[in-house]
Amino acid sequence: MNGENEKNSRIKCKKAGGALLFLALSLVLAGYSFFSHISGIYKQWALSPYLFPLLASLCLFGLSLSMLFEKAQSKKKTAPFLSKRFVYVSLCSVSYALCLPLFGFVFASTLYLFFMMRSLGEKRWLFAIAFSLLCSFVLYIVFAKLFYISLPVSELDVLQKLADRLI
């Protein structure tokens, strides 16, 4: 019985956590809008660029207050939030975005695709390499050559020249 109560109160705390976060966000935004208006050149609120952010943050404030007072009704267990794969894929994606300017689109994408496929359970090394390379080149040709979208090029001359030659 005690254990169940403890569980329920934990769920309530979690729900309150979300509401508290939105409450804090709304207060910060309301304060930001108010003080930015006062310190600006705007004479009337009607013309102020901070009127709408202030209104939106006040709405958020009201909603988060109401959520805070709402009793947690759901007692269902939530699925585990993070898995190893999730963390790995997230890290891979952020690293890819960071490495794009350094390696250029073709090589960064090949590496990204390869590591993603391996992490998701692709066991065939050769297939993973060939597929990653093929996809990167096809995407490069579609976006850069067909639609003239300038994709990131490598800051390293050697890699860029190699990619240009290959394409």
Next chain:
Amino acid sequence: MDGILQVLQHFLDIKFVLLVFAGALAGLFVGAIPGLSVTMATALLLSLTYSWQAGDALAAIMGVYVVGVFSGAISAILIRIPGAPSSLVTMLDGSPMAQKGRARQAISYAAWYSFFGTLFGMLALWLLAKPMSGLALSFQAMDYVLLSLFGLSMVGGLSGKSIKKGLVSVCLGLILSMVGMDSVYGTPRLTFGIEALNGGIGIVPALIGLFGFSEILFSLSGENSETKSVHSGEKAKISEIIRHFPRSVYYGIIGILVGALPGAGAPIASFLAYGSAKRLVKSPKIPFGEGTAEGIVASETANNACIGGALIPMLFLAVPGDAVTAVLLSVFRIHNLNPGPSFLKLHASAFSLIIAAGLLASVFLLLFGLFLAPKMARVLRVPKRILLPLVAILSLLGAFSASSRMFDVFIMLCFGFMGFVMRKHDYPLAPMILALVLGGLMDANFRRALQLAMASEHFLHALFIRPITLVLLVFLIFSIVRNVKSGRQQAK
């Protein structure tokens, strides 16, 4: 009668048919690849068609436009990345249908009702252009605010289990839409000194992050981390498809009206139509948001009907209804065709050509949608260990190609993580995108309306006492009351 013959004679011109076909085929692929927009494709085509004759250029561009608007639904249904913001609503029911092994059915519905939507739009353009353009012109700042609020009031229909969470999502979207340079004073707002944010948060990176990237993270987290593929299922039966036709006329009217309003656009039309569908169909076999065909019907009819609607103010007032018609306007200018009130008198042949190209493109849309797009549904059979990395890279590439900025890739990733956390806590994502689309429009028009009203002697009179404003106000109040009622029912 002469007008009908003028339109029909274009169908006998092989060159015309081939140009519309080529445009339509390009539109199919451009719309289906996340990050490549119809606007981008028409702008590219514009550069290719400088030296062409006006008719040829218009034929190809109409092909891209009509089919491109439909094909955004393909990626929305199959890989849960809407090809364009207007396909987001299609995704709400299309993606669950695909996950249940009914992808081909979902695509069939999207194709048929995009076809009907385009037909409604083109017919409206043909028959009602003049009165419609007058109506569009009489919309003032406050009317846009009320229309946007009416759009946001549809949040009840998009919120799933909790309206409050839907409203929180709306507030967050509105706040995020304020980021960037203010449209009246040019003051950077909520940018916190980050220069790259001065241009605001792009809809495309946000959309791709919230729906595409967060879906990858979601399918890898916790109990949903299985990597099985899904079957694409059978096509929908014609009898099932036709059953929705009467209501699609109503969604088509919404699409045409919203499309005719400059700046409003297809996303608002599809959200409004979806909200209306929820009101019209009170007890669907499958609930909305879980794979009901009515959701796809409403969204696709409305967003394709917008095409005809958006062409009305462009042709008769020289005011583009959306980004693509803005590009089309430049095609007209390049070829010395001046849109305006006397367009029909001066350039009757160009008008009939646009109608013919739109109608023909809608036929190609249907053919591609029924015979080519289902082949794309085979993508669902690809094992997820291969499909997910591809979706991830398309998400990253789509975010980048929206404005060729690395910053947008990081914005997309941030929205991806935010979308993941929100989904885990049952916060709906669609209201956030709706607010992000409408926020800028609301902010600028709200301040403009206040400014005008303050200059007048009777503040409230100036704000609200106009027939269109009052009608919109009544609709808005009605919609809010309904939402409050359903909110109370949920609480019980």
